[in-house]
Amino acid sequence: MCALLVPEVFFRDPDGRDGIDCSRVPSRRRDIECYICGSNRGCAIECSEPKCGLGFHVSCGLEKSLSIEYKEGRGGAIVAGFCVDHTQLWKKQQITGKFKIVPRDREPKGKIGC
Structure with a gap:
């Protein structure tokens, strides 16, 4: 799933979906602590809110x-x-039609937490 949903992770062979390459994952993404499991192993995505x-x-x-x-x-x-709170907001916005997927600022955000 990471090769599909983490922007810097990709397949070396996209047609065969083989050979996952994580070499482009920035260190800031590897330092993010997952608020769900509490681990900073692997890489994480940030809530888009x-x-x-x-x-x-x-x-x-x-x-x-x-x-x-x-x-x-x-x-x-x-x-x-989206985190759990913003998932609920996102779902409401989809119902009303007032939503848009845009790229999040790529600059480091500092401390993790709302």
Whole structure:
């Protein structure tokens, strides 16, 4: 799942979906502590709500039914993931039609936590 939903992880052979390459994952992503399992092993994504600093592993987020959205864009794929509180907000925005998936600022956000 990480090769599909973590922007810097990719398949060396995309057609066969083989050979996962994590060499482009920035160190800041490896330092994020998953607020679900408490581990900073592997790499995590950050909640896409701009003022939220919570991060989580894709696998932990999927296990907890968090919203993780994927959209093909002109400059590449955009992945938006939301913590539990912002997943609820995201689901409400989808119902009203007032939602848009946009790339999150790529700068480090500092301390993890809302």
